[in-house]
Amino acid sequence: MYPIHFFESIPSTNILAKKLAGAGAIHGTAVIAANQTEGRGRLGKSWYSAPGKGLYCSILVRPDVAIEDYPQITLVAGLAVALVLDRITGECSQLKWPNDIYFSGRKVAGILTESSSMMNALDARYAVVGIGLNINHIPEDFPPDLRTLVTSLFVETQTEFAVEDLFQTIRLELLSLLQIFSDGGFQQLLTQWRKKDYLLGKEMECVSSEGKRIRGVSLGPDDGGQLHVRDTSGRIHEVLSGDVRLATS
DSSP states (O other), X not given: OOOEEEESSBSOHHHHHHHHHHTTOOTTOEEEESOBSSOBOGGGOBOOOOTTXXXXXXXXXXXXXXXXXXXXXXXXXHHHHHHHHHHHHSOOOEXXXXXXXXXXXXXXXXXXXXXXXXXXXXXXXXEEEEEEEEOSOOGGGSOGGGTXXXXXXHHHHSOXXXXXXXXXXXXXHHHHHHHHHHXXXXXXXXXXXXXXXXXXXXXXXXXXXXXXXXXXXXXXXXXXXXXXXXXXXXXXXXXOSSOOEEOOO
């Protein structure tokens, strides 16, 4: 059985999961909290954690993949969450590169993946997959400035879900997909990911790998999972793993 460390309140599940990983915790170990006081998203952003309403967890994974393939773990994790949500809601979720899950054009979940130093010995490498999922929130649970941007499973389905049961299902799905990934199957997973691509064909704003802010049409991720955009001149840019958003008029 994979270990679970549960807390009523904790600053950040990712922080504790990394400490456990450094102490030798096994693949599949998870930290879950009813409330996070310092929940984090990518690029230093905060994650709003309404107490008792959502899933706030971190899952330690030690996949047998090459160092250069570790960034793809985020895409695999997003797909795992999306597939579970589709099954339990009957709705079709979408994936916004590289780490967000959307329903009806609004964010329902996000992934924050943090890795050990790739200089570590092979058996000491790990990634911590942080998952924030809005489950039983009503609109009033979110700050006013977020209410038009985010949603929850309850808002979408008018059904309440058991947080712990959903966590167990998501963890098993993540570990299953990571096994496929480890066995050499990222292309199969990427094919599924592409079917849910929220940005594909849409005009967006982002930062290129050259550090330039660009505006163009999303071409989706390449075979390595890296996003590409075609600007108005027809030039194709590789996107920096940074802030990606739909363009505004």
